[in-house]
Amino acid sequence: MSQSVRFACSTGSLLLFLLVSALNAAEQPNILIVFTDDQGYADLACYGNETNKTPRLDQLATEGTRFTSFYSQTVCGPSRSALLTGRQPLRSKGWGMPASEITFAELIRWSGYQTACIGKWDVSNRKAILDRMPNAQGFDYYFGTLGANDGGNVRFHENNEPAGATDDMGSLTTLYTDKAIEYLKDKRDPDKPFVLYLAHTMMHTIIDASDRFRGKSAGGLYGDVVEEFDYETGRLLDVIDDLGLRQDTLVIYTSDNGPWNQPKYTDRKKGHPDGSIFWGQSGPLRNGKGSCYEGGYRLPCIVRWPGKVPAGRVSDAIFATIDFMPTFAHLAGFEVPSDRRIDGIDQTDLLLGNRETGREHFYYNNAGVRQGDWxxxxxxxxxxxxxxxxxxxxxxxxxxxxxxLGEQTNLAAEHPEKVAELNALMRKIEGNDPPATSPIQIK
Incomplete structure (x- = not known):
């Protein structure tokens, strides 16, 4: 089912950007987004974990840039709508993302890309609402589950059709990786660039690992899941290499929100495998998933594009999933919508090492704002x-x-002027969208 893509631009500017896109097609990277679920800031060895063994993601960090002030959102659905649209969840609506939202997948196809989404969707209220499912939101191919695995069971869709179900949570990481590999090898057109958005279910709530990894780590079942995810990501990256796509592929690894690491959740957990403790690591950050402290929003992020993104670099610049839309627009040659507020900024120069600064500020949904170090x-x-x-x-x-960094010393009483300044900035960000500017219809 096709969806009308609406954005404001003149016919002349549309023709111009299509022409520029064609001229720059040779420079367009493939884009692979590996998006894990509820994985904490410090679950990986390259982010300070001393228990979990994550050699493939550690290697990815040495081959690219590791970001230490990267922000997603604090829970699942809002995180995904923000990533897809470049808009904060107060605008893109999280689990209830309306069909009228415009995703980067819808726009990048106008630059000649093919698009695929595999895994957890979670922006159609976990229901099969056709005009809010992946095919209607810009993805040529979809396989995955429309929601989470809170009940220990998931139901799959392939494109818009039901495609079975499973209660074997330990099979999901391998299954999604297999589907991603199948897409790369058999489903895509090798003569066109691609976007592959791989959104894993693990490490969300009813965690489990396959027999190959269960009971093998020093970190309990959660550690088993982390180490299996590392292995499967490595397997996918090996296929990228085997297909000769390494040099031309921008790889982004990150997570949707911080870990469930609060006693209020773990003490009430139901349906979890015997002996499992759902306890991801936030490292030096305060709290975890669902919190507006750093442990809820700040996530690991590793970016690799050989010869383009500096290798072995660590950046503390402020960067966020909402920045993907305008950054992809720059790299792929499409225009972002001008009939609505886009909260993301183009971070191409940051990624390529042409500048060391990132966002000036980041907004915490219905909670506050960061500006610089404050x-x-x-x-x-x-x-x-x-x-x-x-x-x-x-x-x-x-x-x-x-x-x-651990947010232990409240300085509000000492700096009332800074409190007033940031409160005003927060309210400005929360302001209404600008009016639409005569959008035209593009099918």
Whole structure:
């Protein structure tokens, strides 16, 4: 089922960007996004974990740039709508992302790309609503589950058709990797660039590993899952190499939100395998999934594009999933919509090492804002229930993340002018969209 893609531009500018796209086609990278679920900032060895063995992702970090101030969102659906649209969840609506939202997949096809999504979708209210499913939102091919695995069972769709179900959670990481490999080898047109968005179910809630990895790590079942994910990502990257795609492929690895690491969740867990403790690592960051502290939003992110993205580099520049849309626009040669507010910025120069600075600020949904080293949270900052810290006083908070990454010392009383400045910035970000500017219809 096709969807009308609406964005404001003149006929002349449309023809111009199509011409520029054709001229620059040889420079367009393939794009592979590996998006894991609920994996904490410090689950990988290259981010400080001393228990989990993650040699393939550590290798990816040495081959590319590892970002240490990268932001997604604090829960699943909002994270995915932000990534797909370049818009904060207060605009892109998270699990309830409407069909009228425009994804990077819809736009990049106008630059000659083929598009595929494999894995967890989670922006159509976990239902088979056709005009909000992947095929209608710009993806030529889809295989995966429309929601999460909270009940220990997932139901698959291939494109718009039901494609079976499973309660074997330990099979999912391999299954999705197999489907990604099948797409690369058998389904795509080798003469066209591609976007492959691989959104894993692990490490979400009812975790499990295959027999090959279960019981093998030093980190319990969660460690088994982390190490299997590392292995399977390596297997996919090997296929990229085998197909001769390494030099021409921009690889992005990141996660959707921080880990479920709060007693309020783990003490009430139901349906988990015997002996499992769902406890990802936030490292030096405070709290985890569902929180507006750094452990909820700040995630690992590794980017590789040989000869383009500097290898062995570590960057603390502020970067976020909302930046993917405008960055892909630059790299692939399409225009971002001008009839709505796009919160992301073009980070091409940051990725390519032409500048060391990133975003000036990042917004925490219904909670606060970071600008430079300063982070502000309003008194009634939103936390999901399991992430609420019972001893947190409902007062404005101000932290200097450079000197206090763990957000332990509230400086609001000492810097009222900074509190007022950041509160005003937060409210400006939360403002309404600009009016539409005579959009035209593009089929």
């Amino acid at each position: 982070k502000y949270l309003k008194a009634d900052a939103f936390f999901h229930g399991y992430a609420v810290e019972d001893d947190r006083k409902k007062v404005e908070e101000l932290y200097n993340l450079k000197s206090d």
